[in-house]
Amino acid sequence: MCELLWSDPMPGMGRAPSKRGVGIQFGPDVTKRFLDRNKLEYIIRSHEVKAEGYEVAHDGKCITVFSAPNY
Numbered sequence: 001m002c003e004l005l006w007s008d009p010m011p012g013m014g015r016a017p018s019k020r021g022v023g024i025q026f027g028p029d030v031t032k033r034f035l036d037r038n039k040l041e042y043i044i045r046s047h048e049v050k051a052e053g054y055e056v057a058h059d060g061k062c063i064t065v066f067s068a069p070n071y
Contacts (some may be wrong), residue, residue: 007023008048009026
């Protein structure tokens with residue numbers, strides 16, 4: 001479960017060690033494979049600071065919503 005909660009999208013393909021020291025970073029190819037295998041349309045996630053309050057990545061399929069406005 002920790003891997004799921006702390007992993008973050010990255011622009012490059014594949015997987016890489018996380019800059020946070022826990023979890024991994026995953027690319028658009030990983031997102032696509034996950035969505036296809038699970039018959040899903042999007043990954044909507046939180047737990048990562050985003051200056052604009054949100055970020056859309058991986059061809060619009062991975063959306064991060066920053067959920068701690070008083071951070």
